[in-house]
Amino acid sequence: MKPAHHLDPATVVAFAAGALSEAMAVVAATHLAGCSHCHEQVRDAERIGGVLVEQQQPDGAGAARREKLRAAMLERLDETPVEAPGLAPALPAAPDPDRLPAPLHPYFGTSFGALKWRWMAPGVHCIRSAGTGGGQLFMLRITPGRSMPLHSHGRGELTQVLRGAYDDVLGHFGPGDVADLDSEVMHQPVTAAGVPCICVAALDAPLRFPGWLARRLQPLVGL
Numbered sequence: 001m002k003p004a005h006h007l008d009p010a011t012v013v014a015f016a017a018g019a020l021s022e023a024m025a026v027v028a029a030t031h032l033a034g035c036s037h038c039h040e041q042v043r044d045a046e047r048i049g050g051v052l053v054e055q056q057q058p059d060g061a062g063a064a065r066r067e068k069l070r071a072a073m074l075e076r077l078d079e080t081p082v083e084a085p086g087l088a089p090a091l092p093a094a095p096d097p098d099r100l101p102a103p104l105h106p107y108f109g110t111s112f113g114a115l116k117w118r119w120m121a122p123g124v125h126c127i128r129s130a131g132t133g134g135g136q137l138f139m140l141r142i143t144p145g146r147s148m149p150l151h152s153h154g155r156g157e158l159t160q161v162l163r164g165a166y167d168d169v170l171g172h173f174g175p176g177d178v179a180d181l182d183s184e185v186m187h188q189p190v191t192a193a194g195v196p197c198i199c200v201a202a203l204d205a206p207l208r209f210p211g212w213l214a215r216r217l218q219p220l221v222g223l
């Protein structure tokens with residue numbers, strides 16, 4: 001199924017430039033692994049970035065030679081399917097439903113079935129990855145039909161749905177969809193009926209819960 005919700009253009013450019021925190025980059029790469037639309041955007045951003053770098057080279061080589069190099073580079077990019085650094089192949093040969101997306105393997109292992117979930121709140125389980133230098137990276141598993149506390153974020157939140165689905169003010173988010181939210185968005189996700197919703201999410205700053213119950217919950221959930 002093709003994703004309906006994509007990365008923000010600013011996130012695409014930051015990813016291509018290697019400017020995202022590690023946690024955000026992992027979630028972005030997870031989305032990119034299954035989204036040809038965003039993949040193309042990243043390639044465009046890299047192409048433009050490459051041209052800019054090329055134009056800033058000292059003039060010693062001569063304009064004609066530089067133009068030739070640039071043309072060769074663009075040609076090579078066109079020939080090479082995909083391959084931004086750190087990206088997994090867009091389409092695995094035989095998708096195994098138990099296999100986690102490749103960008104998550106260094107942080108959470110390779111298999112849904114082997115995930116070590118920890119209880120976080122009624123209906124909510126979590127796994128936090130200790131391995132990221134920047135930002136917080138975690139997976140959530142939320143019971144179907146559950147409402148999460150209303151919250152906004154200090155900076156960015158990037159959430160990729162892996163299984164199940166949820167709805168909030170921004171729409172319906174199913175497998176493959178990414179929610180790329182800035183600090184302005186106040187939202188209250190409600191998971192859809194059916195299977196538990198499993199997401200991988202990155203935060204650049206602590207969540208801010210407005211309600212007293214949510215504030216009491218915050219130290220418990222540790223986000």
Ligand SMILES: [Zn+2]
Pocket residue numbers: 003005006007031035036037038039
């Ligand atoms: Zn996309």
